[in-house]
Amino acid sequence: MKPPPLPPAPRPPRIDAELLPSNWWQWVAENRLRDCTPESMLQTMLAADLPRAACEAALAQIESDPVFAAARRMQQLHRKLESVLANQQRLWERVPYYERVEKRSHVSTDEFMSRYVHGCRPLVITELARDWPALSRWSAADLKQRFGHLDVEVQAERHKDRRYEQNKLELRRTVRLADFVDQVVQGGTTNDYYLTANNEMLRRPEFAPLLADIGSLPEFCDRSALSRACSFWFGPGGTITPLHHDTLMLLHTQVVGRKRWRFVSPLETPRVYNYNGVFSEVDVDAPDLARYPRFAEVKVLEVVLEPGETMFLPLGWWHQVSSLELSLSFSFSNLAFDNTFSYQNPEIQDW
Numbered sequence: 001m002k003p004p005p006l007p008p009a010p011r012p013p014r015i016d017a018e019l020l021p022s023n024w025w026q027w028v029a030e031n032r033l034r035d036c037t038p039e040s041m042l043q044t045m046l047a048a049d050l051p052r053a054a055c056e057a058a059l060a061q062i063e064s065d066p067v068f069a070a071a072r073r074m075q076q077l078h079r080k081l082e083s084v085l086a087n088q089q090r091l092w093e094r095v096p097y098y099e100r101v102e103k104r105s106h107v108s109t110d111e112f113m114s115r116y117v118h119g120c121r122p123l124v125i126t127e128l129a130r131d132w133p134a135l136s137r138w139s140a141a142d143l144k145q146r147f148g149h150l151d152v153e154v155q156a157e158r159h160k161d162r163r164y165e166q167n168k169l170e171l172r173r174t175v176r177l178a179d180f181v182d183q184v185v186q187g188g189t190t191n192d193y194y195l196t197a198n199n200e201m202l203r204r205p206e207f208a209p210l211l212a213d214i215g216s217l218p219e220f221c222d223r224s225a226l227s228r229a230c231s232f233w234f235g236p237g238g239t240i241t242p243l244h245h246d247t248l249m250l251l252h253t254q255v256v257g258r259k260r261w262r263f264v265s266p267l268e269t270p271r272v273y274n275y276n277g278v279f280s281e282v283d284v285d286a287p288d289l290a291r292y293p294r295f296a297e298v299k300v301l302e303v304v305l306e307p308g309e310t311m312f313l314p315l316g317w318w319h320q321v322s323s324l325e326l327s328l329s330f331s332f333s334n335l336a337f338d339n340t341f342s343y344q345n346p347e348i349q350d351w
């Protein structure tokens with residue numbers, strides 16, 4: 001006769017869940033998965049006035065929790081995928097010109113597709129906009145004279161929110177364009193206000209004359225789709241668009257002023273602290289390596305886009321953009337080939 005099955009091993013005594021608020025249980029699990037040490041976590045929990053006995057018990061108990069064990073198994077797949085990306089990145093970096101963003105005057109459609117679109121490399125095209133009336137016409141004064149009577153949507157008081165780009169909806173203001181031009185011209189260097197792509201003003205018929213200032217486009221762009229797929233940017237020197245990636249490929253022509261672009265490869269995504277949507281927590285101009293240590297391994301590419309030059313942003317590349325002086329620019333994503341991609345954005349809040 002078979003012996004009766006052994007009774008299950010006694011589970012470790014569980015602490016009273018009420019002693020630790022439930023959001024702290026999630027915090028404990030997440031931070032152990034991120035390899036924070038139990039000692040450093042205990043210090044953080046005590047600093048938040050949690051009872052020591054409950055903290056110590058939770059830190060011990062999480063390791064034998066079956067749900068946490070399942071999360072550890074899922075983490076193995078995550079780590080495998082990270083190493084696939086890291087290996088691919090090492091191959092990309094073996095190309096001698098990896099750290100340089102090329103500037104080319106002309107590029108054929110075939111080469112554009114193979115080397116930059118499929119090869120996934122940023123590129124500056126110096127002559128793409130050579131016949132655009134915008135290059136000789138657009139200025140702060142011209143904006144005021146032709147469109148100053150119209151209202152536009154801008155971002156304002158960005159100093160109030162460290163995550164101003166992520167929380168841009170709260171910083172929207174509608175202003176008379178003439179007033180905004182005066183503010184930009186007279187206000188000097190600042191990151192406090194910026195008319196960004198989100199204003200959608202080129203969709204409005206009153207701004208159609210701006211689109212008429214866009215001259216010929218290369219054959220890898222679809223002219224008929226331009227008005228639905230373009231954006232206008234205007235702001236003072238000193239604006240910073242923080243590190244993020246777009247969800248399609250686009251071109252960005254600098255019409256007035258210069259902008260410095262800093263790029264990070266999409267294969268470095270595990271090292272840019274992408275906790276929310278398309279945004280990174282890291283300021284590439286001054287990375288806080290104590291807080292974001294994995295960013296130390298990242299290779300940053302840098303280039304200054306001069307007036308008249310056009311940046312090609314390949315798919316998924318992280319970029320942070322700073323205006324070096326008063327700037328007017330025009331971006332467009334009407335590429336004449338499939339430019340729609342799907343992202344499963346991590347919407348991890350409250351990290």
Ligand SMILES: O=C(O)CCC(=O)C(=O)O
Nearest residue numbers: 233240241246252321331
């Ligand atoms: O010019 C800027 O400030 C940001 C441009 C940008 O991030 C973009 O076009 O995706």
